[in-house]
Amino acid sequence: MSPERPRRSIATVCLSGTLEDKLAAASAAGFDGVEVFEPDLVAAPWSPAELAARCADLGLSIDLYQPFRDLDSTDPERAARNLRRLDRKLDVMAALGVDTVLVCSSVAPDAVDDADLLAEQLAAAAAHAAGRGARIAYEALAWGRHVSTWERSWDAVRRAGSPALGLCLDSFHVLSRGGDPAGFAEVPGEKLFFLQLADAPALRMDVLQWSRHHRLFPGQGAFDLPRFVECVLAAGYAGPLSLEVFNDVYRQADPARTAVDAVRSLQWLEEELALRCPQLGLPLPPAAPPLTGWSFTELAVDDVSGPQVGGVLAALGFAHTGRHRSKPVQLWEQGPHPASRARVLLNASADRSAAAGTASVAALGLESADPRRSAARAEAMSAPVLPRTRGAAEAELSAVAAPDGTEVFFTRTGPDGWPADFLPTGERPGPGAGITGIDHVGLTQPFDAFDEAGLFYRAVLGLEPQEVTELAAPFGLVRTRAVTGPDRAVRLALSVSALRRGGWAPGVPEPQYVALATDDLVATARALRAAGAPLLPVPANYADDLAARLDLPGDLLDAVREHGLMYEEDAHGGYLHLATDVLGDRVFLEVVQRLGGYDGYGTADAPVRMAAHRRRRQARTAGRG
Template sequence: MRKSIATVSVSGTLAEKLEAIAAAGFDGVEIFENDLLASPLSPEEVRARAADLGLGIDLYQPFRDFEAVDAGTLAGNLRRAEHKFRVMERLGAGLLLVCSNVSPSAIGDDELAAGQLRLLAERAAEHGVRIAYEALAWGRHVNEYLHAWRVVRMADHPNLGVCLDSFHILSRGSDPIGIEAIPGEKIFFLQLADAPLLAMDVLQWSRHYRCFPGQGNFDLTGLVSSALRAGYAGPLSLEVFNDVFRQASVERTALDGMRSLIALEQGLHGEGPPAVPTGFAFAELSGTGEVGGLLGALGFARTGTHPTKPVELWAQGGARLLLNATGADPALLAIGLDGPDPAGAAKRAESLLSPVLPRERAPEDARLEAVAAPDGTEIFFCDDAWLADFTPAAPAPGPITGIDHVALTQPWHHFDEAALFYRSVLGLRPQESLEVPDPYGLLRSRAMSTGDGSVRMVLNLAQVGAADIPWQHVALACDDVLAVARRLRREHPGLLLPIPANYYDDLEARHDVDPALRELGVLYDRDERGGEFLHLYTVTVGRVFFEIVQRTGGYGGYGAVNAPIRLAVQHAAHR
């Protein structure tokens, strides 16, 4: 399908927006009026620039507070409209978005609104322009899409149709199935935006928290499917008001918008990931000295060295970690994911604008393909062939059974992009977004996982000003975290993060727990079904620390209730 985006969805000048939108592969744009008014380019120059870039101008918007007004106001509104039509002729734009009236003086009379919209459509037809009428979720009298359709039907003019906006429909909880009652030829335009579920004024929600499809909680696949069944044949167009997008790189944002539409279109056709990952093959970290010492203390053994690269394999149970000597400070560089079809996973990533990274390899090296996540972490698609690059050796015996999850701190302007990447490219399911108190601000966190929990990722966004540290950590699963803690306290007493006694005073008031937790520095959480989570943290080396976790009773969370304690202790140690 044709793909379009509103210029308000990205940052920059109008000229910069058009260039980035074209480079991302869009077919057309919605010109937001403020972008044109602030541009030194004339409408003719904008038209020519768009044409040179291969972009059609699909819509000009918005035209506000037109219908259901008294005669004096109507005369002024028609004068405004005539000016807009002349501008649109110069732009080469044939469709004008008219929003439902939000003015307190608007009159609640559908016949009056329909008559005035018919008059507007007649004037528009003289300029070769059509009118797409949209019900704003906060419209004074018309705030439901089916109400807007009733008014359009009453007006009965070929140049008047409806614009359907997913945010205005879904934010009000309206059922999109009603779209199928609208003739497809009367659906003039379809605007798409996702959003997180927030309990707030709908106008503020709309103006600041929209996001691209797949980054929020709305069922856009269902809505678009209803529009297609109704016979809609126009573009899928993104209209997103988002404070972060307005400040982020225009090129990255435009590319992310295109990725969201490609993923949405694949979902419409029933195309999901060829095979979701089945587990962690490895996590790769930079640094060998400090990190190697930490792994040795945790019971890992160095089981192999790569023949052509400065990379060591450390293993215990089913957990495999690679240490890369090329990095300076310890940091998480890459994640390897097991799956039945690595080539298919790489191909899907490329279809979603995440190209396979160029890599140097010797002829005898295993062929591993990787893509870059938004924060730069490399994601490898693996089968067992990569293990042949290392001298075969048995992993160390011990209580650690594998990698439970990996947590990555995202740059502030990449958080939503990362959520879309892991959802669309890897097929991970997003969980509820949380905000965790930090001594210097807030930590926003969102977990994503496969349906069976074999791969779990946690995306964190630290909003803590000057104290913001991009920590990353690897959580290792074990069967007996208390035994691990006892050994570490005995053999490596400075290795574990010290937990304040006040935490255990409160914990023991809330739960009947083993007193050994206090002695050993183990944290605890319990879910509503009785599942339990025991975990401990190591000290941080560079940007990296390790978490040892034990899940029982089907516990599926990450101990978020304990995150403020961990953050406070880490900040104190860092300062």
């Protein structure tokens, strides 16, 4: 642990598995400490003392014991019984060697409303704790029966006036109710006993359900966590930054991955804090260099899919311009000028577990202002930096693995850069069909990597996650979120099946795709048809519906009908696009033209495309059968 930054802690409830699994994951990801969630301890085979020893072995401190529920009561007998229950838990804490217990505001029917009586009961509990060398961090649950705001919890703590009683602030409980962290300034720092952090998407639903199922790690949701933490630190809090995230996806995902995702969320948050509050003197990771565009997209192919995809690239106007010096990798290019050129690599060297004949997006080449700094940044954000083997005359390439396994290369495309790895074939890139570059790449994420991926691209690459759009697709609900640079030079469309998708239907989940840019899709489409490119047919009903919905120019509608184009609009402009058949079972190509300031990814048209792809697959299967 570096002394300059706050300690990083995580509640065991954030992670899937048994307590044994959780601690191993938290330690491996580099956390400094944990909050022990009581049900995890109750189900654990270790005595509290054995657990303490296990944590010590793993380099983890135990920062909090939690939660203690429904302490106060209007029924004196029950209040006394609750104190006896607290005493038993103080026994456990003593054996664990942890001195702070989280007491949440009561949700019980017998919860105390009277401010003085509540303070009195909290003070009594604090006296029990103090007698054991412990202290109570009191937290207002957003759905507490009488105490549901941090102000009300602070009022109780202030009235109680016990040195062993302080506050636990939880960003979810405060921000989900629209609370203002600026008010923390009135609380003396020594009364801020603990800080729990969670982000969340903006949802309109019961706050208890929102909290229990949909919390996220900082940087994944809609809350302003940097400002929240700034206010807590400004008030004098000196404890750990501790994550408490209840989330249905993380609850069942590999805890080793979740823990890395979680630690990355704190790395991101600490950087935001360091930039926001220079006076704190927090260490800064290397800044993310601007990503200025696409150098290439690499598709993994094999002996069967390679020639197929190559043939399609040729029909799309690409030229096979280079072959790699040491590996079976082909470079395909289109566009007369290097500044407006699309490049696709076909890599047949990958050691793939995929079935024969498949093709998939294997790597993204992104142009970085400083590739080495991009890699250093990635390492500082807990991204897996990939080892590179390099041939004699080959350029150094830094790369990291994204959560879905896609490799992300940081490149500089120039005479001394990665193109030097390719020997010319003699073919030269020409104007082809008018394709001028890569507009974006669409990556289908593993079911439980969607939120992780958004934070990965944000923290590691400096791309900004955009709004999530939700799509009622033919084979199940699909969520899509783009991550983009500020100038949109790099766009990725990440999509996920919200549940699993269409296990009954072959050919799903949805394939990945590479969207190629053109300035004139009608002309490009005409060229592709002439070249025999395998374009996906769009039903005539689609154009009829488009004509009914939008007052489009007649020639545009004619082109839509003639070439099987799709068209949709957002508030800023229009989007003309077409798709190819699925190539090698897992990937297809799009050609797209943005009109005006259209900033989307064609998601409204996606169901039409998905249904058409399924139909083509059924026809192919029937043809083979």
